[in-house]
Amino acid sequence: MYIVSDEIQKSEEIEIHEDVKEIIFSSPYKEEIIAWLLKHGFHESFIEDIQNEEQSIVYEESESFKLLVFKYFKRSSEHPLYFIDTNIIMIITEKKLFFLCEEKDVIQRIVARFRRRYKKGDSIPYVTYTLIDILIDATMGMVDLVDDKLEIIEDTIFAEEFDEEETQKSLYFARRSLNRISKVSVQENDVINKLYNHYPSTVRKKLKFEFIDLKEHLSFLINESKAYLERTGYLQNLIMGYMSNRMNQTMQRLTGITLIFLPLSFIVGNYGMNFKYMPELEWKYGYFAVWILNIIIALGLYLWLRKKRWI
Amino acid sequence: MYIVSDEIQKSEEIEIHEDVKEIIFSSPYKEEIIAWLLKHGFHESFIEDIQNEEQSIVYEESESFKLLVFKYFKRSSEHPLYFIDTNIIMIITEKKLFFLCEEKDVIQRIVARFRRRYKKGDSIPYVTYTLIDILIDATMGMVDLVDDKLEIIEDTIFAEEFDEEETQKSLYFARRSLNRISKVSVQENDVINKLYNHYPSTVRKKLKFEFIDLKEHLSFLINESKAYLERTGYLQNLIMGYMSNRMNQTMQRLTGITLIFLPLSFIVGNYGMNFKYMPELEWKYGYFAVWILNIIIALGLYLWLRKKRWI
Amino acid sequence: MYIVSDEIQKSEEIEIHEDVKEIIFSSPYKEEIIAWLLKHGFHESFIEDIQNEEQSIVYEESESFKLLVFKYFKRSSEHPLYFIDTNIIMIITEKKLFFLCEEKDVIQRIVARFRRRYKKGDSIPYVTYTLIDILIDATMGMVDLVDDKLEIIEDTIFAEEFDEEETQKSLYFARRSLNRISKVSVQENDVINKLYNHYPSTVRKKLKFEFIDLKEHLSFLINESKAYLERTGYLQNLIMGYMSNRMNQTMQRLTGITLIFLPLSFIVGNYGMNFKYMPELEWKYGYFAVWILNIIIALGLYLWLRKKRWI
C-alpha cells in the first residue's frame, strides 16, 4: 500500500526494486509480495504463518530473512474496554522491510505516525526500532485507557452510583484485555531480545539505548497490565462487598417495616372479632384509644429500629 | 488395521515385512504387533505401558526403538465441552512406525487426514512429524471449539438470557477440558523436544522448520488454553455477579410490593373493627374516602419506589 | 514380624543372622532390631527419626546404611475420602532390608502383595524397587478412588440430587487428602532420585527401566492429584452456583406466592369493613362477584408469574 524509500508513497500497485532500501507497508495477502518473497528463498512454512490469523508472536530467522510477528491492539466495537489484536508481520532483509497487516486502517494509523518520525537516511535496523516503538506506544495508550476507566469505575463505586451489571461487564472486558496485553508483552519482549542479539555488534552498539528503551517500555507494560489486572480483582471484591451490603440493608429494611405493621394488623384484627362480650368495644373512646396505641407502637418500633440502624 | 508402505491399505490381518518401510495403524492389543515387538527386543515394561489406559505422555528410547505416548481428545457424550483423551502410541524403528490406538474411530479419522498429506517417498521422521502435526491440529480444533462456546456464553450472559445451571455446567466442563489440554500440551512439548534432540543432525537439519512449527503450535495451545481457563474464571465471576444482582432485584421488588400492601391491609383492617363508636363508619362517603385514601397511598408508594429504583 | 530370606516366614520373635540376605518386616519399636542397628553403627539420631510419628519423607545415607522414609495412605474411619498416612521406614544394608511400620495391618497388606511378586533370587536393590512399587501402587489406588468419588459427586450435582452438606464434606476431605498425596509424591520422587543416583553403576544399569517406571508413576500421581485438586475447586464453584441458584428460585417463588395472596387479602379485608354505606355489600351477587374477581386476579397473577418464570 505504501512504499517508503526516499519518501513515503501511497499506491495500490507495488513494484519492488532490487538493491534499493525500501520499507513496504502492505497486506500479507498481496501477491506481488508473496511472489518476491518466494523468489528470494523465503520458506514456504513462513508464508503460511504470515497468513495465519492466529499466528503467535515469534522471531524466526533464516539465512537472508528475519521474520517478526507482533500484535496490534484495537478497540472492539463490542465494548470500549475490549481490545482485539491483529497480526503485524515484519519481514526484514538487508535492504527491505516489509510491514504487513491485514487491516488497512491499522496500516494507515501506523504510517501516519511513522511519517512524523522517519528521516531519509534512517537505516533498516533503525526503522525496525522506530516501527516497534510505534507499536508498543500504541499498546501503552490502550493500557492508559484502561487505567483511566478503572479510576472512573472506582470513583462511581465509592460514590455509590454504579450500575452493577455495567460495571461487572466493564471489569470483565478490562480483565480479558489486560490479560491478553500482559501475555503479548512478555512474548514481544522475548522477540525483541532475540532481534537485538542477532544483530551484528556494530548495529548493537549504535542502537543500544534505543533497545534498552524498548525493553523498558515493555517491562513497564508487563508490570502495569499485571498491576491493573490485580486491581480489577480488588474492584470485583469491592463491588461484591457493596452489593452484598446493599442487599443486607434491603433485608433489614424489610424486616423493620414488617415488624412495624405486624402488631398493628394484629390489633385491628383483634377488635374485628365478633365475640359477644368484648368490653373494649363498648368504651366511648375505645376506637380512639386503639389509634393512640397503634401510633405509639409504630413510633416506638420505628425509633427502636432507627437506633439499631435496621431501617 | 491400516498398513501404509507404498499405498494405504486396510486389512484386519496384519503381516509385518522386515526391511520395508511400513507405517502400521492398529490397536495396542493386536497380538501380531506385540509378538513382532517382543521379537525385536522391545522391553517388557514398554508393553505394559502401551496397554495401560492411564499411561502418561512420555518419550522413551532403547537401542532400536523410540516410544512416544501422546493423547488424542474426543468430545464426550456427556457434555459438548467435556473432552476425554485416549492414548496414542507411536513406536518408531528405522523402517517401521507403529501408530497404535485402542479406538477404531480415532484411527480412522487420523488415517483419513494422513491420506491427504502422505506422499510415497516420505521418510519415517517426516511421517512422524506429519502424524504429530495431525494430532496437535486436532487438539487445536478442540480449543477453538471451546473459544467459540465461551463467546456464545459471554453473549448470552450480556443479553441476560442465560440459564444459570446450564451455563455453570458448561463452564465447569470447559475448565476440566482446558485444564487437561494445557497440561497435556506442556508434556507433549517436552516429548517433541526430546524426539527432535535424539535425531541425528542430518534429520535435524532437514526437519528444522517442521519442528519449529510443531513447537509453535504447542506453545499456542498452551497459551490459549491457559488464557481460556482464566477467561472461564472471569465468566464465573460475571455470572456470580449477575445472579447476585438478580436476586438483589427480586428482594427489592418483594420489599416494594410488601410495602405497598402493608398500609392498605392495615387500613381495611382498621375499619373492620367492631367498636361501637367509630365516627368514620357513619359518614356517608366514608367507604368512598377509604378507597381514595388507599389509591393515593398505593400510587404514592409505587412512585416513590420507582424513583428509588426498588421496584 | 515377617522375615524373608529363602521363603517368607511369620514369627513374633526375630533373630537376625549375619551374612545372610534377609528382608525383615517389623515395627520400628522392636527391640531386637534397634539393638542390631545400634550394634552395626546406625546413628542415634536415625533411631529417633524412625520412631518419630511425624518424621518427614527423607533419604539419608551413612557408611553402611541407607535410610528411606515413605508414607503409606490408609482410609480413615472418619470419612471415606479422608486418608491418613503412616510412616514406612526402609533401612538398607548390603545384605539386609528392614521394612518397618508401626501398624500391623499395613505390614500384612504389603507382605501379602510382596509374596506374589517376590522370587527367591531377587537382589536387595530389586526387592527395594518391588517394595517402593507396591507402596506407590497403593497410593495410586487411593487417587483412583478419589477420582471415582468425584465422578459420582459430579453426577449427583448435575442430577440435582446432591445433599449440600454431605457434598461439601466430601470435597473438603478429598482436598485434604489430595493435597497431602501431591506433596508426599513430590518428596518421594526426590527420595527415589537420590536412591537411584547412589547405587553403583552396575545396579543402575540393571534397574534402569524399573526406576524410570517408578518415576513415571510418581509423576502420574503428582499430575493427577493436582488435577483432581483443581477439579474439587471447580466442583466447589459449581455447588456454590447451584446453591445460590436454588436459593434464588426459592426467593422468587416466595415473591410470587406473596404477590398472589396480597391483593386477595386486601379485597376480602376491604369488604370486611363496617361502613354504613357500602353499596357492593347490598348487591345480590356481590359475594359471588368477589369470588370471581379473586379467581381472575389469582389466575392472572399466576400466569404472569409463570411467564416471567418467577414461580
Place this chain on the structure above:
Amino acid sequence: MYIVSDEIQKSEEIEIHEDVKEIIFSSPYKEEIIAWLLKHGFHESFIEDIQNEEQSIVYEESESFKLLVFKYFKRSSEHPLYFIDTNIIMIITEKKLFFLCEEKDVIQRIVARFRRRYKKGDSIPYVTYTLIDILIDATMGMVDLVDDKLEIIEDTIFAEEFDEEETQKSLYFARRSLNRISKVSVQENDVINKLYNHYPSTVRKKLKFEFIDLKEHLSFLINESKAYLERTGYLQNLIMGYMSNRMNQTMQRLTGITLIFLPLSFIVGNYGMNFKYMPELEWKYGYFAVWILNIIIALGLYLWLRKKRWI
C-alpha cells in the same frame, strides 16, 4: 541474666571473662554486653540491628563475630491462635555465645530447656546447634497446637455446632500465624545453611547429622505450615458453604410457613366480609366446615412441603 560456663548461674550483674568459654543469656539492651561487643570490634550497624524490634532474620559475619537473628513465637493474649514473635539474637565468637532476647520469660523458658540438654564439655558450635534446636522445637509446638485446633474446628463444623463468628476469628488468626511461621521458617532455613557452610570442615563433619536434623525439622515446619494454611482455606470454603446452606434452609422454612398461613388467612378473611347475601354464613355447620377445610389445607401443605424438603 544467665551465664553458663562450668554450670548455669543466674545473676543480674554480668561480668564477662576473657578466654573462657561462656554462654551468656541476656537482653540486647544490657550495657555491659554492648560495651564488651564494641570493645571487641562488633560493627556499630550490628548494634542497631540487635536492638531493632523489627529486625529481619539474618546471618551476618565479620572477622571475629557471627550474628544470627531468629524469631521465637509466643501465644498472644489477644487470641489463642495468634502468635507474636520476638527477636532472638545469637552472637558467636570463638569462646562466647551471647543469646539475647528482650523478654525475660522467653529467656527463662529457653534456659530451662537448655539446662536439661547441656553437658559441660559441649563446644560452642554444639551449643549453638542445641539452642537452635530448642527454638525450632518451640515453633513446632506452636504448629502442632494449630493442627489440634483445626481438628477441633473441623469437628465442630461437621457436628454443626460451630459459632460462625468465633470460628471465622480462629481461622483468621490461624492464617496470620501460619503465614508468619512459614515465612520465618524459610528464612531460618537460609540462616542455618549459611551458618553450617561457614564452619570449618572439622566442625562440619562433627555436626553433620545434627544440622541435617535441624534442616529436616525446618522443612517439616515449612511444609506443615503451608499445608495447614491451605487447610484453613478449605475450612473457610466449608464454613461458607454451611452458612449459605443454613440460610438456604431458613429461607425455605420461611417460604413454607408463609405458604401454610396465606390460604388460611385468606379463607377467614373471606368469611369476615359483610355481604348481605353470603349463603355459607347461614349454614349450620359452616363454621365447622371452615375449620375442617383449614385443617385439611394446612396439613396437606405441610405434608407436601415435607416431601419437597422445604420445611
Place this chain on the structure above:
Amino acid sequence: MYIVSDEIQKSEEIEIHEDVKEIIFSSPYKEEIIAWLLKHGFHESFIEDIQNEEQSIVYEESESFKLLVFKYFKRSSEHPLYFIDTNIIMIITEKKLFFLCEEKDVIQRIVARFRRRYKKGDSIPYVTYTLIDILIDATMGMVDLVDDKLEIIEDTIFAEEFDEEETQKSLYFARRSLNRISKVSVQENDVINKLYNHYPSTVRKKLKFEFIDLKEHLSFLINESKAYLERTGYLQNLIMGYMSNRMNQTMQRLTGITLIFLPLSFIVGNYGMNFKYMPELEWKYGYFAVWILNIIIALGLYLWLRKKRWI
C-alpha cells in the same frame, strides 16, 4: 533548589561549579541542569526518561553517568491508605549528585532529613547511600502506617463495630498501595544490587555493611508488604463471613417474628368471621380465652425460637 557542597544552601537559581563536590536537589525540568547534563554527554534518551512521569525504576549507566530512578510514596488526599508515588531521579557523576523530583514538598522533606545525617566530608557514594536509605525509610513508614490501620480494622471487626463500606474501601486502598510498594521494592532491590556491583572494589569494601543494611531493609519491605497484602485478603474473608452472618441472623429474626404473628393473625381473623352459628362467640369468657390463647402461643413460640437461637 538546594545545593550542598560545604553546607546546605537554598536558592532558586542554580549555578553548577565544575570540579567541586556538589549535591544538587532540584526539579527534572530545571533548564540549567538539563543544559549542564547535555553539555557533559548525558544521553538524550535519558533526558526524556527523567522527565517522564511514568518512568519505571531503573539503573542505567553510560561512561561518566549513573542514572537511578526510584519512587517516593506520599499519602494521597483521596484516602489515608492510598499512596501515590513520584519519581526520584538520582544522576551521579564523579563529583556531582543530582537529586531530582518534580514535587517541591518531597524535596523539602528529604532535604530536612538529609540535613540531620550529612557530614561535610561524606563521599558521593556515601551520600548516595544516605539518600537511598532516607527513601527506603520513608516507604517503611508507609508500610507501618498500613500495619497500624489494619490492626485497627481488625479490632473494629472483632468488636463488630465496623462500617462495611468504609472498611471495604480501606482494604481496597491498602491493597492497591501494598501491591505497588511490594513491586516497587523488588525493582529497587535490583537497582541497588546493580549500583553496588558497579562500584570499584574500594568503594564496595567501605560501604559493604551500609549496602547490606539497605538490602535488608528492602527485603523487610518486600516481605512485610506481601504479608500485609495477604492479611488484607484474610480480612476480606472475615468481613464477608461476618456480613453473611449478620444477614443470616436478620433473616432468622424475620422468620421468627413472622412465625409469632402468623397464628395470632389467623386466630383473630377466625373469630372475625360472620357465620351465624359460631358457639365460641357466645361464650362469656370467649374473648378473654382468645387473649390467653394468643399470649400462650406467642410466648411459647418466642421461647422455642430463643432455644433454637433463631431470634
